[in-house]
Amino acid sequence: MNNCILMVEISSAPQLRHTPDNMEVAEMMVMFPGLRADDPPATLRVVGWGKTASEMHANYQVGDRVIIEGRLGMRTVERPEGFKEKRADLTVQRIYRVNGEFNLGNMATPAPAIPSYEPSIPVSTYQQPDPTPVSTYQSAAPTYSQDYDSDDIPF
Known part of the structure; x- marks a missing residue:
């Protein structure tokens, strides 16, 4: 399985082009x-x-x-300096816009504080339910009445 999910910021606009058989390809x-x-x-x-x-x-x-959800792949690029370099690509399967802020660490401003949670039942009126009795466990494994000596075992 090759599946990768990344939360990212787009740094270059998607460029649309077409293959010779008229398939659309976008890169960003x-x-x-x-x-x-x-x-x-x-x-x-x-x-x-x-x-x-x-x-x-x-x-x-x-x-x-x-x-972005997709498949991670590697490609080899010939550098002008005369050597080959491997680079990762992500082929998109699904893409979702993030509505609101998320923290990208050193790239973005800090995310807003998480709103406080107000329980629907006041904590002072909540009572834990009584525990139910636990049934006794009976093993379904067979029991053997014959005792074996170590001499009777073939190994």
Whole structure:
């Protein structure tokens, strides 16, 4: 199974193009925070195909925060310096807009505080129900009446 879910911020607008057989392909770059607070944000190329590609191009832009579900893959890129470099790509299966704020660590402002929870039943009037009696357990394993000596065992 190859399934990856990322919460990211779009860092470059989705670019729509078509394959020779007229299949739509959209590519964009996204970023997410590094592992440590002092690490720079990581970037990842995201690719959508078909209907997903047209949706990405029409509905998403730079700065949007989204949750992307897809398949992670690796590609080899020939560098101008003369060596090959491996890069990760995420092929989008589903994309969801995040309505509201979420904290991307060193990339964004802190998320708003979580609202306080008010229980529907006041704590002072709540009474825990009486425990129910526990039934006794009877084993269904067979019992053996014959005792065996260690000499009777064939190993």
